Structures are given as C-alpha cells and as structure tokens.
Amino acid sequence: MIAVLLSPIYILVTLYLLRWNLWWFSACGAFFRKKWFRIVYSAFFLIISLSLVIAFFIREPSLKWFFKHLSNYWLGTLLYIVLAVIVGDLIRFILLHCDRVNKIKLHSRKTFLISGGIVIAVILSVSVYGIIHARTLKIKQYEITIDKSCETGDLKVVLIADLHMGYSIGHRYIEHMAEKINALEPDLICIAGDIFDNDYDALDDPHAITAALKSMKSTYGTYACWGNHDISEKILAGFTFGSGKDLTDDVRMAELLCEAGIVLLNDETVCIDNAFYLAGRKDLDRVKKIEHTRKSPEELTQGLDLAKPILVMDHQPRQLDELSAAGVDAQLSGHTHDGQMFPGNLLIHLFWENPYGLEQRGNMYSIVTSGVGIWGPDMRVGTDSEIVEILVHFH
Numbered sequence: 001m002i003a004v005l006l007s008p009i010y011i012l013v014t015l016y017l018l019r020w021n022l023w024w025f026s027a028c029g030a031f032f033r034k035k036w037f038r039i040v041y042s043a044f045f046l047i048i049s050l051s052l053v054i055a056f057f058i059r060e061p062s063l064k065w066f067f068k069h070l071s072n073y074w075l076g077t078l079l080y081i082v083l084a085v086i087v088g089d090l091i092r093f094i095l096l097h098c099d100r101v102n103k104i105k106l107h108s109r110k111t112f113l114i115s116g117g118i119v120i121a122v123i124l125s126v127s128v129y130g131i132i133h134a135r136t137l138k139i140k141q142y143e144i145t146i147d148k149s150c151e152t153g154d155l156k157v158v159l160i161a162d163l164h165m166g167y168s169i170g171h172r173y174i175e176h177m178a179e180k181i182n183a184l185e186p187d188l189i190c191i192a193g194d195i196f197d198n199d200y201d202a203l204d205d206p207h208a209i210t211a212a213l214k215s216m217k218s219t220y221g222t223y224a225c226w227g228n229h230d231i232s233e234k235i236l237a238g239f240t241f242g243s244g245k246d247l248t249d250d251v252r253m254a255e256l257l258c259e260a261g262i263v264l265l266n267d268e269t270v271c272i273d274n275a276f277y278l279a280g281r282k283d284l285d286r287v288k289k290i291e292h293t294r295k296s297p298e299e300l301t302q303g304l305d306l307a308k309p310i311l312v313m314d315h316q317p318r319q320l321d322e323l324s325a326a327g328v329d330a331q332l333s334g335h336t337h338d339g340q341m342f343p344g345n346l347l348i349h350l351f352w353e354n355p356y357g358l359e360q361r362g363n364m365y366s367i368v369t370s371g372v373g374i375w376g377p378d379m380r381v382g383t384d385s386e387i388v389e390i391l392v393h394f395h
Helices: 002-028 035-049 051-057 061-096 109-133 171-184 206-214 251-259 284-291 297-301 320-325 344-350
Strands: 137-146 155-160 188-192 222-225 234-236 239-241 262-264 268-272 276-280 310-313 330-333 357-361 364-368 385-394
Touching (some): 002 035, 002 061, 002 109, 035 051, 051 234, 061 109, 155 171, 171 206, 188 310, 188 330, 222 276, 222 310, 251 262, 297 320, 320 364, 330 385
Parallel strands (some): 188 222, 222 262, 276 310, 330 364
Antiparallel strands (some): 155 385, 268 276, 357 364
C-alpha cells in the first residue's frame, strides 16, 4: 500500500531528473538537441529508472538477473543524484539572492555546463566507489570481559550477519568470506540472521555456497539464527507485496544450512562444552509474518545456570535492557547495516539503541555488526562490509 502511494512521487522525481538531463545535454551542443537523441536518451533513462519494476515482474532468469543488478546499482546512484540536485538547487537559490553574485554569469551557458559536469563527475565517482567498496571485506575487532568464569578460558568469537545471499551476493564472495574467517582461527562462529535475501532461487550456485559455508572451521562449530529476510517474500524497492497467506518458510534455506554443518537456533539454547551457553532468538519481524511466537528474554534464560556465560544471537538489536536483566552477557546482532550508505549512517542513530558497534548495558555487551553483504542498493558509502572478531575474556 505504501509503495502504491509513493509511486507517483517516484515518477515525478524521475521526470524531473530527466528534464535536467535533457537541459544539460542541450547546453552541450546542437547534436544533443536533435529529436532522435532526446527520444533515445529518454527511453534509455526511463528503462533504467523502471528497472526495479521490470525485475519484479519479469520471469526469464537471465533477464531477471540483469534487471535486478541494474536496479540495485540504480537505487544507489539515484540517492546521490537526488542529493546532488537538492544541494545544487539550494546553492543556486542562495546565489540568486546574493547581491554580490553576477547574475549574468550565474545564468550563463558556461556556468550551467561546468556546474552540471561537476555534479555528474561527483555522482559517478561516489557511485563507482560505493560499488567497489561494498566488496571490500574488512575485519573489525572488539575485546570484552565477562564477569564470570568459563572452563574454556578466553574465547575468540567471529560474528557475521546480513550476508543477503542472492542477486547481489554470490558464491565467490562467500568463498572469500570463508577464507578470511578461517584465517582468524576462531573458537566459535555466529551468524546473526539475514543469511538469504528473500529468494532462494536467486542464489547463483547453491552447491558452491554450501561448500564455502561448510569450509568455515572453528573449535565449537558454526551457529545461526534467522533474520527478517530469511523468508520467501516478494519485495519491490524495499516494500513487501502479498498477504501473509502468500509467505512461506522456504525449507531449502534450512536444508542448505544443515548441509553446510551450521546449527540453526530458533528460540533455542545450547550449552557448549558444558562451559557457556549460546542462544539464537527468533527474529521479531519474521515472527509477525509466519512464526507468531517468540520467547521473552526471561523465558530464554529460564532454567539456565546463570553462573555460566550466556551469549545470545538476535538479528535485531532490541530489548537490550531486558536481556541484560535476564542474565545475558553478550547480545550479537546485525540488521542495521550501520545505515549502509551516507547519509544513512548518520540517520540510523535516530532509530536504534545501539545502531552499530560495541555498547554496554548493565553487565551485558551489545555488539552490532554492519554486515558482510548489502541489501537494496549494491553500494556502501561511509560504512564497511565486515567480519567481526570478538576476543572474550572471563574473570
């Protein structure tokens, strides 16, 4: 419903941007003012602008793959086009009302060409950087001390989340991730949700992905919980379509994890080596759609030996105070992507208690990763794709 209401705004923005494009090209020379060029360029621009709609409805696999990738690049580029136009129009408005500015030069064709060229260069530069940077996987390190004893001694925990395997993230990137994780020689690997990107059929090579995930080595194994995107669901520009009756829990997702040797914890807790607990919570949004129940923090820790360390994977960093009060020592989360793209990395702090990084609530540590993969726009600007290495000390 929201997508339908916003679609006229998107159409108006697209036409406004096309108008500015044609104006700038017209200023470049007579060739660009020819009717055939304006028609061809307009058609090209509109196809790119509608690529996300085309990708949503098309069924032929290779064409769907092409338009899905095109739309993911376009969404990121569109953000910076809109920001550039807003900033440009604001500067122009200020200069028009500034007495010291030569209005003739401001309205000149040369000024229009130069300013437009600068804007285009900035947009392209930021977009290309964002595409490349999204595939630059970094290691983020944290060190925490839990005020409990643990028979294993210190633990090296690797946290990953938001793989979003599908059209944007394929098997080669997952293989690269697995190699970097193995180089860390972890004791425990935790995957905090959004392993898939709503569509199992979007995986480029399920067998290669399974093999890559299975190749991850650690002392105590790999555990995971679901995220809000680990469900078969039709999505267009971030909005879901269809009723709850249309949503399914694709069993192939769980089967892939099982074949990869990954233990799925769905509101379940395990005691590892009789030394510490690891729990995986059901995702709050996923529960609203198909599972309908999830344990409270109190129910999650009920019956556990609170003298032992308790680690909890919860895709979304919620209920921090409640989990701390229930005796949890560390909550491992993702979901926020740290905003993924500027200015999202600034705005994300308005919506989450801990939008990214390490924060302490009482005796509990909340650790939120920006994620391994990306969602929506195939770019990262102002944030990193990361694997988190957590060195856990005990008293």
